[in-house]
Amino acid sequence: MSLKTLPVIFLLFLIPIQVFVDDDADEAVESLGWVAIGAGIIANLPFIVFNKWRRYAVHAGGQSLVMARQAVQFYKPVLNFHIILNSIGYFAGMTHGLLLVNDLDSISLSLAITMTGLMISWILLRYTSSRHTKIFTRLLHGQFGLLLLLIALITLHVLTGDD
Numbered sequence: 001m002s003l004k005t006l007p008v009i010f011l012l013f014l015i016p017i018q019v020f021v022d023d024d025a026d027e028a029v030e031s032l033g034w035v036a037i038g039a040g041i042i043a044n045l046p047f048i049v050f051n052k053w054r055r056y057a058v059h060a061g062g063q064s065l066v067m068a069r070q071a072v073q074f075y076k077p078v079l080n081f082h083i084i085l086n087s088i089g090y091f092a093g094m095t096h097g098l099l100l101v102n103d104l105d106s107i108s109l110s111l112a113i114t115m116t117g118l119m120i121s122w123i124l125l126r127y128t129s130s131r132h133t134k135i136f137t138r139l140l141h142g143q144f145g146l147l148l149l150l151i152a153l154i155t156l157h158v159l160t161g162d163d
Contacts, residue, residue: 029099033161036093037154043085044147050078083122090119107160111153118146 050071057068097104097112118141125137140146 032096036089039085039089043082047082107156
């Protein structure tokens with residue numbers, strides 16, 4: 001990432017602030033949670049689809065392999081999109097949780113721990129230089145089981161959230 005993109009990234013982190021335009025504080029806090037969920041879906045679906053398609057194309061060979069090689073140029077922008085929107089979702093979700101800390105339950109705590117673990121693994125993956133650390137964090141961050149756990153916790157949180 002270049003220094004030119006830092007102001008844009010900063011502005012993207014201000015997107016969750018828009019939910020506070022309304023006067024109803026409870027509705028604004030709930031909207032932060034929906035911003036987090038929406039950002040997570042929009043950040044992860046294209047990234048997962050792109051990676052699955054690329055792996056399929058490499059294994060299929062032939063014309064698919066040529067297309068996969070041409071798609072390499074799109075990997076970095078898709079990855080940056082994934083990182084930026086997931087970061088926005090994380091901070092919106094954590095702000096949502098901190099504003100509702102009085103109603104903390106085990107599902108919400110588990111969700112916060114899972115989200116924080118994924119963010120820490122991303123930070124280690126992105127900013128460490130040790131080969132062994134990168135291998136470990138890539139394996140940890142890319143676990144399909146963690147994605148399923150995250151989806152299950154978000155679903156449970158939404159279903160049990162406003163009793």
